[in-house]
Structure formats: structure tokens, C-alpha cells
Amino acid sequence: MSYHLELKNVKKDFGSTSIIRGVNLKVKKGEIHSLIGPNGAGKSTLYNLISGVYNISSGTIIFNNQNIENLPSHEIYRLGLSRSFQITNIFPKLSVFENIRCGLLWNLRYKYSVTKMLDNDSNINEKTNEILSKISLIDFAKESAGLLSYADQRALEIGITLAGGAETILLDEPTAGMSKSETERATSLIRNIAKDRTVLIVEHDMGVVFDLSDTISVLVYGEIICSDKPINVRNNEKVKEAYLGTFGN
């Protein structure tokens, strides 16, 4: 069968150091696929390769039957692959409303228009409000995004990613640094958005990973050592070894 997103023998060297040493990864359409691995395994680098921040050294990346390796970020995005970031990545000086609305622009084919007036455009403004209520930030619509709490900024970021309308979303540590209740809120938000999308997640919180995922892939030192259902990953000897039993029980 063909996969929605497939990486074949992807390698990335920075100078003489290999960070990604031949990754093979297959993501099925519609699943929640988690990518885990110890610190420094290359998870964020892999994300940057898929989303076009870095060029790969060799290999192929196929998304929806198209080769996307080494395309610029905005073109990969236009093919329907959107991502969030490990560091909160929003437009801090714009209002919360404006953040989401900017995310909608390309999706709704506004492109580089210099003639359309957005404030009177009920279509985009209604859609913006819809997303704002989905991520429960509608009350803060007028505030500067930079003033929001950390958890709210993360939610906003997922909102911008959603606004793009991409059917495939890469989330980079969506619950990092959150309290328990904030994590629960983020988890239910992710589950909610995954209903009609393919989601790839990098995450350190094993509770979240095993709770959400359909498939888990384990990345250690630039290679995928295991890619399977959560229950099988939990019992995999190689994974246990790599994590030194950190999630054995």
C-alpha cells in the first residue's frame, strides 16, 4: 500500500557529523503517529527536513505521492503539510484574532492581494472566530498574542496551524512545559483536530504519547529502531534498552 508520508533512507549531515543516518518512516493517512526518542536523537532535525527548513543530504521524502525533499517551506505547506514548532512560534505583536486570520489567508486563496479589504470580509472573519472558539481563545481575540500565557500561546499556535487547512499536521512537543491540566486541555485539542487529519507528533510526555497514538516510531541516534502499535513498542526490547527502562512500567 502507499503511505501518506514516507521517508526513504533520509540522511542529513552537518559538516562531517551525521545527525540523521538513513531514516525510513511510513505514516498512514488519518492516523496519529508519534515520534519519540531520547534527547539529541534528531527528532526536531527530522521535522525540519520534512518541512523544508533544511535540505536533506540524501534520500527521498514522498508526501501524497509527490517528492517534496528540498522544496522551500512555503511550497511544502501549499501541498497540505503544516507544522507547529517546539519554541512557541506565533506573531507576538499581532492580535490573537489577526494571528489566526493570517493563517487562513493562503488557505482561502487571498494570496498577495492588495485590493481586498479584510475587515469587511465576513467569510474570513467568521472562519477566524470559528477556529478561535475551537481553541477556546475567543475571549482574548483582541489582545496581543505576546500577552497570552504560555499554554494559551501554544494553543494559538496549533490554531494557526489548523487555520492553514492542511490535512497533515506536524506537532513539535505540543505539551512541553505545561501543567497537568494544561496538558489535558492540549491533548483533547489534539484528539479533536486529529479526527479528520493525519497528525505526526514529537513528544516527551509518554502519558500523552501512549494515550493518543495509533503508531509510535522510536528514533535513536538518527535511526528509527522501531515503528509499531503502542502496545508492541512498550514491549520492544531494543526500545527498552534505548530508554534504559524509563517507561518500563
Next chain:
Amino acid sequence: MSSLFRNYKFIFYSILTFILLLLPILFSSSFVLTLFCKMGVLIIFSVAYNMLLGQTGLLSFGHAIYFGLAGYASMHFLSGINNNFLPSLPLPFLPFIGAFVGLILGVSIGYLSTKRVGTAFAMISLGFCELITALTLIFVVFFNGEDGIQADRVTGNDFLGITYGPQQEVYYLILFWCIFAVSIMYLLTKTPFGRMCNAVRDNQQRAEFIGYDVRKIRWMAFSLSAMFAGAAGSLHAINYEHIGFESVSLVQSGMVLFMAYIGGIGSFLGPIIGAISLTYLDTMLSDVTEAWVLYYGIIFVLVIAFAPQGIAGLILMHEPVVRNKPSLLKKLIFPYLIFGLSILILVIGFTTIIELIHSLKSNHSNLTIYWIKISNSNFLVWLTSIILAILGLFLCRKSYFRTKEVWNDVIENIKMSLVK
């Protein structure tokens, strides 16, 4: 509520336009009229410049070249009309020529420079500015060296019976263009392109990940900004019937940067406030004191150090307070009054010292400052002004921290009320 608010806005702008239309009748002296014309031209220029700096986050040190070269082109075009070499074009349409020249230059120079951002972009703009300034002395045919070029704006072909000889008629021409250009630039901020300029400024990487080619956004902003700067340059040339090499130089580029920055690059109104106040200061202070360049520089440094969002930023930072808890504003009135008073004392003391020092170079020992005649040979005068300056400095420091404390309290209060 919002439609009511819109109505107020509409009434406000109608009254403002009406006042602007009446100005030449209220102030008939040609000196004041020329000042207003200068303000109008520089408003267009600084708003255009801020499209780049404030809206898109690109710091250019050479934006005067679009202003100046469009001015040169317009002057040549005018001479062409006067020599019957070119077909007659009514004067009000001449800024379209300037805008066109600005756009062509912006598209081509922007193609090169918007490949880079930050320091590299700023350095490229500086390089182009020096290059064009040097060209004015090399290509004498076009630029006529240090003398610059002149042309008569009265082409003999009246436009609707208007000759544009008298300054008053030029005032209305500039007023029309000012309202026209600034309105278009304002509307541009409301378009997808305008919103994405802000997004690119805030977070370039994120902008890419919502589907935009950020370089294209920067290039468009650069080109359009150069286009409006070109229209302003044309009007500048019409206003003075002369254009010189200084109009493409670093001095002019720095001037527009000062205006945008002191007015406030964070808001649309900022550069307008900056252009009006600095043009006024430039003209008025240079009449009153020869040390005005020094004051000018000090104002710039202080704004950057203490109010990087400029005058408009100082006003607009109260907006969340007004929107969420306007009653908290009362808390701020008293600290603001004290702080203002401290600044006043410092300014009086400091400027008196500067003027006293400056007066030493001439033979006259008497000078008038703040409507008081003093003598620089009187020891008490020196002592008083030094004491005033030190006292002012001390009070400023003290009240600055006190004001900041109160302000932080207020903001903290607002933030608390925002948390669910």
C-alpha cells in the same frame, strides 16, 4: 457600538479635512504655507518609509534615493514640458511620474536587497544611498552636480484655470496628494498583503509556514514603499521648483528615519506625528537657536532609549487600559504630572547651559532665553541653570521609577483580569 464608533471617526476626519482646507485662509504668510507644504510632503514620505520599517520590519538607510531620484525625474519632465520637448501634462499628475520612477527603482533595487534581511539589508541600502549620492556629482548631465536642477512649475498650461504659481495653490495640490496617498497606504494595511507584512515582521519562519513566500512580501513592500516615496519626491520638487543632491543623500534618508522613529514606527499614525512635529521643530528651532541640531539628536537618542515605540507608542500603550479598565487611568494622572514637571525643569536648566556655552563664541554677552534676558558674564546665571539641570535630572530619575512602578501595577492588574 462599532458603527457608532465608525461614525465618530468619520465626523472627526471630515472636520480635520475641513480645517486643513481652511488653513491657507487662516495663515496667509507664505512662510507658514511653505512650512505646511513641507509637512505634507514629508508626511507622505515618512508614512511610505514606515511601510517598510514599521510594517515589514526592514530598516533602510537609503530610502531618500527613491524620493530624490523621482524629484530629479519630475524636474526634468517639467523642463521638458517647458521646452515643448515633452507633451504637456497638468501639474497635479506630475507625482504619477515620480511614483512610476520610484516603483521602477524599487522593483529593481528591491529585487537585490530584499534577498537579505536585518543588518545585511540595512548595509545594502546604505551602499545604494552612497552610490547614488556619488552619481549626482559624476553624471552632471542629469544631476547638475552640487547646484541641482531647477524648473518652472508654471508651465503655461493651466489646469482647470489653476496655474500653480502661488504657494496657496501648491498647498492644495500637496494637501490633495497627501490625503490621497496616505489613504491608499492606510487601506493597504487592511489587505492580505498588508497583514502579511506585519506577520513577516513578527515572525518570518511562521509566515513561511502559513504558505507565504516571505521574500516576495518584502519585495512588494519595498517596491510600493519606493513608489509612494517617489510621489513625495515629485511633490518636494514641485514645492521648491528645485532639487539638489542632498535630497538623495544620507542626510535625507536619516531625516525620514528620525521622523518615523520619533513619531512611532509601531502605528500608522506615528510617522505622521513624527513628520509634523519634526518639520515644525526643524523650522522653528532653527530660527530660535543655532544649537538645534544638538537638541534634535538628543531627542532622537532619548526616544530610542526610553520610548522605542515613539510618541504614538506612548499614547497607544494605554489602549489596553482604556479597553479593559479605564478607571485605572486615574491612578496614572498624578505620576505623569510630576514626571512632566521634572522633565520641564531639566529641559529649562539643560538648554540654558547649552545656550550660555554657545553664546560664548560671540561678542555679545546678553541673550534671551525663555523670554528672560540673561548675561553670560553673570556667575549666578550659570549657577542657577546648573542647579536647575541637576535638580531636574534628580527629579526625573526619581519620578521615572515611581511612574514605572505605578504603570507596572496597572498592567499587572489588567493581566490578572485577563486570566480566566
